Each structure stands twice: as C-alpha cells, then as structure tokens.
Amino acid sequence: MLNQPIHIAQNQENASSTCYLIRNWMRWAIFFFLMASLLGLLLRYFFVGGAVLLEYKNVLHAHSHIALLGWGFLLISGTLVFSLVKEKARLKTYKNILTALVIVNLGMLLSFPFQGYGLYSITFSTIHLIIGYVFTYQIFQDLRGIQKGTARYLIRYALIWMLVSSIGLWAIGPIATTLGRLHPLYFLSVQWFLHFQLNGWFMFALLGILALMLERKGWAIPFNGIKLWLLQGSLWLSLALAISWSYNYPILLYINALGVILQAIAYTYILHPFIAAAFPTLSIPSGWVNKVLYFGILSVIAKALIQLALIFPEVASISYTIRMFVIGFIHLLLLGSATFALGANALKNNILPNGPWSKWGWLTLIVGFLFSELLLFGQGTLIWAKLGFIPHYHLLLFLSSILFPIGLLMILTDSLLNKHLPMNERKMKNNVITQISINNQTMKKTIIMSLGALVFLMASCGGGGESSQGTYTPPAAQKEKAADPKGIGEIRTVDLGDGIDEVMANKGKAIVDMKCTACHQLNDKRVVGPGFEGITNKRRPEWIMNMITNVDVMLDEDPVAQALFEECLVRMPNQNISIGDSRDILEFLRKNDFERTGSKDAAVK
Template sequence: MLYFTIAALLGVLLRFYPLSSFTFNYRFVVHAHSHIALLGWVYVALTTILHYCFVKNDTTAHKRYNWIFWATQGTLIGMMLTFPFQGYALFSIIFSTLFLIMSYIFFHHFLKNIDPKHKDSRALQCMKAALWYMVISSLGPWALGMIMTLLGSQSIWYRIAIYFYLHFQYNGWMVLALIGLVLFALEQQGMAFPKKRFSRFFWSMNIGIVLTFFLSTLWTDPSPTVYVLAGIGTLAQLGAFGVLWVQFKGEAARLLLTKWQVMLLKLVVVLFCIKLLLQLLTTLPYFVQMATRHIDLIIGYLHLTFLGVISIGLFFLMDYFKLFQVSRRPFQWYFLGFLTMEILIFYRGMAGWLQWPLWDGHTETLAVGSLLIPLSLLWMLLKNRLPS
C-alpha cells in the first residue's frame, strides 16, 4: 500500500506537470510511476496473499520467503531511486533485471512449497497458470535490449514488446490471480467447482488471454486474420466470465461477506464487464483507429483495468482475508478520484476524435481530482497503523 501511495503521488506530479514550472523529465517519472504501481503495489500484494493462502506452514519455507521478500524490496527501492532521474539507463536496468530474477525465484519457491492439502484445488490451477503468465510476460522486457540494438526504439517491435509485457501482466497474471484467490476463498468454505464446468472456464479463459494479445497489435494495420483471432479471444473471455458467473452466483453466499465487501465485489464485477465490453469494441477497425490516434483512450482503459478491476479487487481480498482493513470513507475518496480521472481522460480522448470542446479548467480539474487517490491511500494506511 505504501508503494501504491508513492506511485499515486508520482501520478499526481505528472498531472500537474503542464500546470507548473517543474523541470523534471516527464518520461522518466512515467517509467517510475508505472514500475512502482505494477511491481511495488500489485506484485507485492498478490505474492503476499499467495504465500498466505497456499504455502505450507513450514519454518524453512517462511525463512526462504522472508529472504525473497526483502531482496525483492531492494530491487524495487533501487528502481524507485533510479527511474525518476535517469529513465532506462544502466542502474535502473540492473534493478529491473534483478527484479525479474527475484520473481522467477519466487515462482520456483511457490511451486516447491505448496501445502499438499491444496493439490486438487481448482484455485491452485488458476494460480499456477497466472504465475506462468507472469514469467511469459517477462519475455517482453528481455526482448527490448535486442530490439533497441538491432532495430531501434522507433521500430514497431519495440512497442509490441512493451504491449506484450503489459498484456500478459494485466490480463494474464493479475486478473487470473484475482479470480484464483476468489475461488480459493470459496473452496475454503466448501464450494466444489464441477470438473467439466471448471474445464470450460479454465480453457476458455486461457484461450482468451492468449488471443486477446492480438488486440495490442491491431494498430499495426495487420491482416484480417489477426482481427479474427482477437475477436475469438474476446468472445472466449466473455464465455469464460459467463461460466464463472453461473458458478459464483450460486455459491457466493458461502463467503459470508459483510455488506461492504459485497459492494466492493460487485464494483469489481461491473468494472470487469466494462473492460470486456471495451475489448469487444476494439476488435472493430473503427474503434482501433480511434484508440490508436488518441492515446487518452488507451490511458483511460489501462487505468480502468489497474485502478479499477485490479486494485479494487485487491482491496476486497485484503479486507476479506483480514490482512488490511479497507474502510468505507477513505475508499469513497479513492473511488471519487478514480471516477473523476476516468471520466476526464476518456472525455479528452473522445473530444479529440469527435471535435468536442474542452472546457476551461479541464487539465486543472484532472490534476486536482487525481490528488484524491494518494490522499485516500494515506488515510487507509493511517487507519491501519494507528490504534482505533
């Protein structure tokens, strides 16, 4: 949560950049913002919950995880202290590479130390697939060095390598891990996911994750086959969500959620449905051109996925497992900041496409609205650290 707060403060700095006399390098801070958000907040949160839920209660396993955890923090702090000042350069690349190596070590540690009582768990099957997507996503950063050397940063392959990484991080590792953790919670309460139904969900979801990567390549004006593959992937994910919804709807009562937790979970489901709808739209050439020409639409979609689906999903899980209390009032501030940013970012993208006017004060409103997110996160941190 502290990393999330730092990433949010860097985001605020970026929002105020056009309104102030700051002289920092904008792209360097963007790199720091994205790395700390993805790796400092989501990676650390997910791996912590995975260890808490699935790893056997063994002193040796806990000691090894402790070492992995603190070594990972060293790489994250290194990135936090180098990216804002040098962007992609020697030391930031060293710390990024060390982080990737530590993530592989965690993957190996996790697989070796799973509690045997979970061996037949459907949730564990999802978690293993999610972790494989995390490893697969790292092929993108490894390829960047070769692409820059041979083709240069202006090559389309440079952007495709970045999109490859982001796609398998967001849609593979993070989303599938969240689903797996909800299934874990249900299994702990006695839910049995029928084998055939789970198989339909699992394979449809994985086919969808792989094929929707082609959505990230449509800006290259590819052959119609690529559009078809992207469309099949999107429909496969919709089908997987439908199967999951049928299963979850009949079993949700087992979780014994508070009204507040029910609200958080419903919010995640609604935002995930919006995400799937936007994916479906971007299989059509008209909307591909719109998104390609107006970067705010892509930024709005990424923030919807990250600040909405993934982060609120993590809030729900942390609150449900009693690892971190997500209180109603600070979350309302968070959601107001998120909603304000989404509306203003998407409006600016649509305004560029449809020649709508931008009112005076749009940039200022967006900057001020973004302040609500780090303030709400600081509020949550204080409520969890101070005695009630």
C-alpha cells in the same frame, strides 16, 4: 494427549508468523501504491503547470514500474503467500523475498525519475525480474498443497503468464541494439510484456484468488477443461490487438475480436457462480468491505464489456490511438479490478486494516477512481466524436488524482497504528511487541525518507522558462542535415499569404483542441510529445503538414521525425486529418508562434 498443547502452540505460532509477515508485506504494497500515486499526480501536473527539473518520460517510467512491480506485484504475491503458505520454515523464505523486493522497488523509485532507463534503474528492474522467478518457483511448490480445481488451475497459469511476459523484457535489449528503438519489434516486445502482465498474470491471479475464496467456503466453481482453454485461447488471440500497434494489418483486429468474444464467455463461466454465491440478490451488499469487493467485481465485468466492444474493428483501431482510452483501460484493470477485488479480500482476511481510517481511505480511492475514469473515457469519447475538450480537463484530472494519495495515506496510517488485531493476536502481542515496534519504526523512517524524495520531485514543478525542456540532447543531429526540409508526402508547396488568416486559425485551433492537446502543449514544454511553441520557426510548413497528414511514413522514413520519435518514445497516431484541416492547423501554429515569440515562418526565410 501430551502432544496436543504443543501442536496447538505450534499452529498459533505459525498463524502469528504468517499474519505479521503478510501485514508487513501489505504495508509495503500500500506504501508503493502511495509512491505510484504521487508520481501519477506529478504526471498530471505536467499538463497543468509544467516542470523544470524532471523529464516527463522519466517520471512516466517511474510511475509505471512502481505501479506494476511495486503495488501490483506485491498485492498479488502477498495475497498468494497468505492463501497458500502456512509453515513457519517456508515463511522465512518469503520474508527474504519480501526484503529483496522492497530494496529493488526503492531503488527503482529513486533512480527512474532522474535517469529514466539508465544503469541503476535497469539494474534494479532486472533484479526484480530475477526475484520474480524465485518467487514463482517457491509458490509452485506451495501450490501443491491445495486440491486440484479451478482455483489451482488459474493460479498456476497466472504464474506461467508472468514468466511468459518477461520474454518481452529480455527481448528489449537485443532488439534495441541490433534493430534500434524505432523498429516495430521494439514496441511489440513492450506490448508483449504489458499484455501478459495485465491480462495474464494479473487477471488470472485475480480470478484464481476469487475462486479459491469460494472453494474454501464449500462453493464449487464448475469449470471444465474446454471452458478453461477458452480463457487461454482468448488471451493469445487478444494479443493481436497489441501486435496491431506495431504492424497495421486489418486481419489482426478480427483475430482480436474473436479473442474478446471468447474472453467474455470464459469470464461469464467464472464470475457467474462467484456472483451468485457472494452476492445472491445482485444488490449492493451490506458492510463497506463487501461494497469494496462488489465494486471490484463490477470493475472486472466492466473491463470485459469494454473489451467486448473491440469486436468492431473501428472501435479497436481507436482504442489505441486515443491516449485517454489506453490509460483509462489500464487503470480499470489495475486499479478497478485488481486493487478493489484483491484489496477487499485482504480486508476480509484482516491482512489489511479495516478501521475507520481505512474505511474512509478506501471510499476516497473509489471516488478518485470513478472521477478520473469518467474524465478519461469521457474525454476520449469527445475526441472520437470530434466534440472538443471538457473545460479545464487537465485541471479536473489533476484534482481527481489528488484523492489517491489522500486515501492511501489514510489506509497506511491505519495499518501503522496497528490497532485492529483479532483476539487471538492480541493474546500473543506482548510476546512480539518489541519486534513489531522495531519493524514499524523502520518502515516509518523509510516512508519519511521516500516521501522526502517525492516532495523534492514535486518541488521541481512550476514555472516555465527555457530550462523546462530538460537536459535532453536530440540524437542523430547529422541525420537532420541530410533530411528533406519539406518532409515526405504529397505536400510540396504551401502558400502562406500575408499575415494570419483568423478564420483558418480558429478552425485549426478547434482541431488542435480535439486531437492534439492530449499530448502536446502550446508552449515549449515537452510532455508526451514536444511543445508547439516555435515549430514554424524550426520546420518548414510543408514538413509540418506532411507530419500531420502522412505521419506513419514520416516516422518510418524521415530522419527528423525519427529523431523526435526516439526522443519521446511514443508513436504519434495517424488521426486521418485531411490536407485542408492540416492547413488550418498550420495557420493556428503560425498564430501561436507569433503571439508567444513575436516571430513566425523563420524556417522559410
């Protein structure tokens, strides 16, 4: 009996330590989510107002790394620590891991926007990879503490797929050194990482955490070995779509079709008992936290349904050639599925605040997510159907993206105010108030400094001018001299005629609006691809038309196209534009150059 008060006190101390560690963990996760959203907003601004100081691709790399390794990794890892770790001695290990993760993420945040892939950014990324290995080893130890079942199986394989995904990152350096950054294996290594990160590590962890939530409430998830291996098989088979980005073999699309069918079956087995238990009437539940969880589950279902549409090879082929579909799907998985489902789990367990500020913050996130997804998938569908562009599409996408940092600032503010503690925590608050105050002050200072850095990045936006192209020096200048100025393809002569043919130029503008302005601007600013301004003064008309109609061969064999590819690192998709349509596009580009620069066709004079 004398030991009972000591045992209770120890349990209370462990619970308090767990709570404060995880709350701090989640605050940092939200903070890096905020940074990723500001970088994403800057990416949207490139299409609205351009940029002077920063390279688009550098900001893109910063956004993707902070979103995946800052927000995504911290959200999932923090949830796993909260769900599996209770001993105070073990919490010290995870506290050190969190400290290391925060440092390397801050390093990536402050290096990627300015140098892209450089010494410091690569160093921080590599250290993050090693920390991920340490975290995986530690979680494997704590995973033994839960009973065997669906949740344990899914979480274990989520960790395995995280390790498997890292193979792609380790392969990038040797491939780039030996084969070059234009080799298909280089892009396959990137797609390998993204596939097993998003569809493996993120989705398996999400499903495992949801299953664990039900199992601890006494609800079983009946899922035998055959069904589980259906899920594993679907992950490997759907890798075929990622491979098809690098190797254009039709059989890959059929392999992917089988994979997404198996995935739909496996998701049905997992999600059906969860939905039946958590939302028995299938109606929108009461309480805003339950609504956020419900929205997250709907996002998982939407993700599976969209992938199920890829059973048709025609749909699969456009899923990666239309950029809006690619971005929309990644956002659906990371923002819709992982963020809202796991975020609601954190809200239910009080490791994220659920006060008024937080409530309106999450609602703002949902509204911003819905509007941006409607714009991305809607515009992608219009391009597919050859129906043009949504009026003011880029401006609307920029405005919808503003809602993300607004919502996240509300959530982070609620977390830092720290007013929504459970009763047992309030009793112990006086004992640790000093340490909490120090932690909050430290984080507030870090947030202020990091926001200052992002404000500086945002301040670099605006204006135009020659400096808008950045400081990049095109590589392999000698290759361009040896290249055929007419490019590679069946177009060897082009009759330009006298002046501008307005009818042809108008037809060309309509095609450019539908298929080109997602990646290219009409001025000289490089965004995803180079700006169109001045192209007829730098390239012969035959080269331009061959690049439009014979893009795959040009990227593989033409030195000038390869230099541009190496500069942008985004492969221009083959949109099957006819020779006649390419001639109309050329006429529009001639008109664009004449209106903007006062000259055209200088490359043939």
